[in-house]
Amino acid sequence: MIVERFNCYLRKALELMLAFFMTVMIIAVVWQVFTRFVLQDPASFTDELSRYLLMWIGIVGGAYTYSIKRHLALEMLSSKLSHKGQLVLGIVINIIICAFAAVAMVYGGGVMVSTTLEHGQISPGIMVFGENLKMGYVYLAVPISGILILYYGVVDICESIISLVSPKNAVQGK
Numbered sequence: 001m002i003v004e005r006f007n008c009y010l011r012k013a014l015e016l017m018l019a020f021f022m023t024v025m026i027i028a029v030v031w032q033v034f035t036r037f038v039l040q041d042p043a044s045f046t047d048e049l050s051r052y053l054l055m056w057i058g059i060v061g062g063a064y065t066y067s068i069k070r071h072l073a074l075e076m077l078s079s080k081l082s083h084k085g086q087l088v089l090g091i092v093i094n095i096i097i098c099a100f101a102a103v104a105m106v107y108g109g110g111v112m113v114s115t116t117l118e119h120g121q122i123s124p125g126i127m128v129f130g131e132n133l134k135m136g137y138v139y140l141a142v143p144i145s146g147i148l149i150l151y152y153g154v155v156d157i158c159e160s161i162i163s164l165v166s167p168k169n170a171v172q173g174k
Contacts, residue, residue, distance in 0.1 A: 003155060007067070014064045014148075018057055025053040048125040052138045059141040063148035066097075069156075087160045094160070098153040105146025113139045 032046035065071050073093075078086050117136035126133040 007152075007155065010148075011064070011067055014060065014067070018061055018064060021053045021057050021060075025050050025057065028053070045125045045127075048123055052123070052126075055138065056141045059145045060148070063145040063152070066149050067152045084164065087164050091157050091160050094153045094157045098150050098157070101146045101149040101153065106143050106150065109139065109142030109146055113137075113143060 028046040028050045032043055032050070035046075036042040062071070078089055081089060113136045115136075116139060117134055121135040122132035123135055123138065124132065
C-alpha cells in the first residue's frame with residue numbers, strides 16, 4: 001500500500017536524521033571537552049550546538065517513537081478489553097494525542113516560531129552563513145514534531161477504524 005511505503009520512507013528519514021544529530025552532538029561534546037581541558041580554551045559554539053541538537057533529538061525523537069508505537073502507555077485497561085474494545089480505546093487515545101499535537105505543538109509551536117523570528121531573537125554562539133542563527137529555526141522542532149505526530153495519529157485512527165469495520169473482524173466476533 002502507498003501509505004505503508006510512505007511511512008517506511010518517512011521513518012527511515014527520521015532515523016537517519018536523528019542518528020546524524022546524535023553523531024554531531026557527540027562530536028560537539030567531545031570537542032568541547034577536548035578544547036576545555038586539553039587546550040584550556042573552550043570552544044564557544046559547542047555548548048549551544050549540543051543543547052539545540054538535544055532539543056531536536058528529544059522532540060523529534062518523541063514523534064519517531066510515536067510512529068513506531070513505542071511511546072509510553074498504560075496498558076492496564078487495554079489488556080482487560082476485547083480486540084474491538086482495544087481498537088476503540090486506541091482511537092480515543094489517538095484523538096486526544098492528535099488534539100494535543102494540533103493545539104500545543106503545531107499551533108502553539110508555530111506561534112512561538114513566528115514570534116521569535118519576528119522579534120529577531122538570535123543564538124549568540126552559532127553563526128550560519130555569516131549571521132547568527134535565529135532561534136525560531138531551533139524552535140521549529142516543536143511544530144514539525146506536532147505535524148508528524150498528527151500524521152501518524154490520523155494514520156493509526158484510520159487503520160483502527162478500517163479494522164473495526166472490516167468483515168474479517170465481524171466474522172471473528174471480536
